[in-house]
Amino acid sequence: MLNVLKTENLTYTYEDGTKALNNVSISIEKGDKTAFLGANGSGKSTLFLCLNGILKPQHGRILFKDQPIEYSRKGLLGLRSKVGIVFQDPDNQLFSASVYQEISFGLMNLGISGQDAVKKVETIMEEMKIQPFRHKPTHLLSGGQKKQVSLADILVMEPEVIILDEPSSALDPKHTKMINDKLNSLPDSGVTVIISTHDVDYALEWADKVIVFKDGEVFAEGKTEDIFMNKELLKQTNLRQPSVIKLFIHLCERGILSRNLPVPQNFDTLERYIIGT
Numbered sequence: 507m508l509n510v511l512k513t514e515n516l517t518y519t520y521e522d523g524t525k526a527l528n529n530v531s532i533s534i535e536k537g538d539k540t541a542f543l544g545a546n547g548s549g550k551s552t553l554f555l556c557l558n559g560i561l562k563p564q565h566g567r568i569l570f571k572d573q574p575i576e577y578s579r580k581g582l583l584g585l586r587s588k589v590g591i592v593f594q595d596p597d598n599q600l601f602s603a604s605v606y607q608e609i610s611f612g613l614m615n616l617g618i619s620g621q622d623a624v625k626k627v628e629t630i631m632e633e634m635k636i637q638p639f640r641h642k643p644t645h646l647l648s649g650g651q652k653k654q655v656s657l658a659d660i661l662v663m664e665p666e667v668i669i670l671d672e673p674s675s676a677l678d679p680k681h682t683k684m685i686n687d688k689l690n691s692l693p694d695s696g697v698t699v700i701i702s703t704h705d706v707d708y709a710l711e712w713a714d715k716v717i718v719f720k721d722g723e724v725f726a727e728g729k730t731e732d733i734f735m736n737k738e739l740l741k742q743t744n745l746r747q748p749s750v751i752k753l754f755i756h757l758c759e760r761g762i763l764s765r766n767l768p769v770p771q772n773f774d775t776l777e778r779y780i781i782g783t
């Protein structure tokens with residue numbers, strides 16, 4: 507498998523002396539769905555900002571497809587067209603006078619204009635159901651609409667890697683579903699998706715791999731179900747065991763289900779196990 511993004515011994519300290527990342531080495535494989543978990547302040551957002559070249563680590567390096575990131579203007583522009591980040595707070599991302607301008611901005615920066623750009627922007631606006639508010643100033647949008655636009659902002663660039671910092675935070679069920687559907691379909695087209703989340707149920711259902719952060723360090727990483735079956739690890743990192751796994755274990759302990767069954771990723775699968783017995 508090709509490592510699309512890799513960090514080697516990354517250390518990042520903010521100006522006020524906060525050491526947010528300490529010796530972080532991770533690798534993300536092409537087409538994988540990776541979820542970062544960890545308590546507030548454990549360093550997930552800082553790592554994401556480093557992966558996109560917004561922050562430059564004091565030590566260590568980052569490789570995109572085996573090439574170290576170049577921090578020149580040209581290098582960063584190239585990196586950001588391939589590795590897109592959707593911020594936790596859309597207000598940190600959106601700044602154009604209108605939604606349409608906002609979504610066109612990245613393409614213009616890459617020198618894509620004319621009919622090509624118009625077509626790409628229109629397609630994404632259609633897909634993300636943005637048409638009804640396309641002429642609105644971004645600062646007048648609702649939280650959910652801002653999130654739709656900030657994702658469209660990145661999707662229009664057709665990046666190889668998309669990083670989403672807490673994609674569903676502050677979203678209602680309709681907007682959560684829209685974003686989740688997109689996150690599910692992107693890897694099918696070869697896009698590598700990385701998210702951070704506090705929602706363990708969602709991480710279990712969505713992710714192939716989980717990386718757990720604690721105090722700026724990688725505390726654990728592995729296949730999603732292995733991480734969530736490890737009660738001791740979850741306890742040490744204050745993570746809740748996903749509800750479906752809790753119930754699955756309980757049913758296994760009572761002899762209702764066989765421990766040999768694959769760990770269910772959601773309640774639909776668990777229901778099938780139960781009905782099938």
Ligand SMILES: Nc1ncnc2c1ncn2[C@@H]1O[C@H](COP(=O)(O)OP(=O)(O)OP(=O)(O)O)[C@@H](O)[C@H]1O
Nearest residue numbers: 520521522524526545546547548549550551552553
């Ligand atoms: N601009 C900044 N200046 C100083 N310290 C910062 C800054 N941004 C973040 N930090 C600190 O860096 C540490 C890591 O924060 P970071 O936002 O990366 O964590 P996180 O895991 O993404 O948290 P959350 O789950 O709450 O989003 C925290 O101690 C935080 O207070």
